Amino acid sequence: MTLSCLESRERLLDRRGVARPEDLDLLAHLDVCGECAGFARRTAAVSESLSGLPRRPAPQELDGLVVAALQAGHRQDRAVGGLRGLSRLPVPAELAGRALDVQPRDARAPAVLDRLVDEDLRDQTAAMARRFAGRLERRPAPRVLRDRLEHFAPAPLRSTRIRRILLAAAGVTLLLAAGGVWLLVRGAGQGGPDRDFEVRYESSLDALDPMARSLLAGLSGGLVDTGAKRRL
Amino acid sequence: MRNDPDRSLVESCQVSPPTGLEGAFRALYEQYKDRVFNVCYRITGNMTDALDASQETFGIMFRKIGEFRFESKFSSWVYRIAVNASIDIKRRSGARWLASLDGSRESGGAELPRMDLRDDRTEAPAAAASRHELEDEIQQAILRLSPKMRAITVLRYVESLSYEEIGEALHISIGTVKSRLSRAHQALDRELTPVLDRHYLT
Numbered sequence: 001m002t003l004s005c006l007e008s009r010e011r012l013l014d015r016r017g018v019a020r021p022e023d024l025d026l027l028a029h030l031d032v033c034g035e036c037a038g039f040a041r042r043t044a045a046v047s048e049s050l051s052g053l054p055r056r057p058a059p060q061e062l063d064g065l066v067v068a069a070l071q072a073g074h075r076q077d078r079a080v081g082g083l084r085g086l087s088r089l090p091v092p093a094e095l096a097g098r099a100l101d102v103q104p105r106d107a108r109a110p111a112v113l114d115r116l117v118d119e120d121l122r123d124q125t126a127a128m129a130r131r132f133a134g135r136l137e138r139r140p141a142p143r144v145l146r147d148r149l150e151h152f153a154p155a156p157l158r159s160t161r162i163r164r165i166l167l168a169a170a171g172v173t174l175l176l177a178a179g180g181v182w183l184l185v186r187g188a189g190q191g192g193p194d195r196d197f198e199v200r201y202e203s204s205l206d207a208l209d210p211m212a213r214s215l216l217a218g219l220s221g222g223l224v225d226t227g228a229k230r231r232l
Numbered sequence: 233m234r235n236d237p238d239r240s241l242v243e244s245c246q247v248s249p250p251t252g253l254e255g256a257f258r259a260l261y262e263q264y265k266d267r268v269f270n271v272c273y274r275i276t277g278n279m280t281d282a283l284d285a286s287q288e289t290f291g292i293m294f295r296k297i298g299e300f301r302f303e304s305k306f307s308s309w310v311y312r313i314a315v316n317a318s319i320d321i322k323r324r325s326g327a328r329w330l331a332s333l334d335g336s337r338e339s340g341g342a343e344l345p346r347m348d349l350r351d352d353r354t355e356a357p358a359a360a361a362s363r364h365e366l367e368d369e370i371q372q373a374i375l376r377l378s379p380k381m382r383a384i385t386v387l388r389y390v391e392s393l394s395y396e397e398i399g400e401a402l403h404i405s406i407g408t409v410k411s412r413l414s415r416a417h418q419a420l421d422r423e424l425t426p427v428l429d430r431h432y433l434t
Contacts, residue, residue: 050389058269069291
């Protein structure tokens with residue numbers, strides 16, 4: 001009976017890459033299949049390299065650590081045992097009565113309880129961790145974190161500030177420009193001197209009329225002015 | 233599990249629960265401490281985490297030994313605790329490491345695992361250096377595996393457990409053991425074959 005490549009490789013993994021003398025069918029397959037023979041060589045080499053890793057004996061300090069852990073665990077057990085052994089005080093009659101008074105008559109477990117109990121039973125550690133993590137106090141980020149961020153990533157923080165200033169400046173310029181236009185229109189309506197519009201094509205920003213330039217700066221959110229500065 | 237070699241020691245611990253590292257529990261500790269530490273070391277990849285994981289393993293063993301019912305071999309149970317503690321510690325220390333990236337950058341990667349040089353007296357310095365380099369590369373390849381595959385690789389090749397023992401230790405079927413080992417082997421083959429070729433050809 002001849003083995004398939006898949007069966008041969010499974011067997012080689014079981015044997016850590018080395019066929020035994022009694023594995024006649026496997027040996028026969030390896031004689032005729034170069035790929036499986038290569039797989040056997042590689043598997044043997046990898047297995048050997050892993051099993052050849054030196055064993056790490058436990059260091060001396062482990063004894064001390066384990067003794068400390070066991071003592072802490074024992075103290076904890078004793079404390080829990082002591083708490084469990086405490087006698088239960090009887091509830092004063094008036095308090096018990098009051099508690100019964102405030103208890104709703106048709107108290108029903110909310111639907112979410114099923115899920116919570118189920119999660120708790122499935123993975124108690126995770127559930128406990130989640131419960132306590134949820135109660136942790138939220139701490140504000142310390143000032144030193146912001147300083148560090150500014151130190152390591154100055155560009156984004158500064159650019160945000162500059163962008164805000166530019167935006168505010170653009171808004172003011174736009175308002176001023178709108179006011180100017182309104183005054184011109186009103187002046188024209190009151191019979192003032194006629195003003196003609198002139199269409200001029202400028203190849204450079206620097207050649208623009210200052211009024212037109214400030215209007216353009218306002219409309220572009222200050223980008224035109226910034227560009228001009230960079231060119232300078 | 234009728235013929236568990238640790239049965240009498242475990243039962244002694246169950247009859248008179250240990251109050252510290254003494255008596256039957258001490259005997260179990262001595263029997264397992266090297267195996268546990270070795271597994272923890274190979275899964276976490278460094279001494280500090282391996283110590284933490286070993287300590288946690290014996291702490292859990294101490295607290296839970298009374299509940300052990302011999303449904304599996306005691307050794308499988310111990311391996312399971314050690315594997316879980318190591319994976320857990322590795323995950324936590326990974327988070328710590330990410331949080332202190334700045335520190336490790338300044339210290340030039342002092343967190344990297346180090347191999348000890350116990351056998352250097354018996355071999356030439358160049359050969360020892362080459363061996364350490366190879367060991368380091370093999371350990372790094374193990375650490376690049378996913379936690380599940382890392383655990384199975386360590387149990388199979390470092391601790392030489394059978395498929396049945398691995399299945400018992402990790403609570404998985406033999407089929408799953410085989411398929412995970414096959415995948416781990418593929419990954420290790422990809423990582424290690426060039427390393428081994430380079431090492432043995434030079």
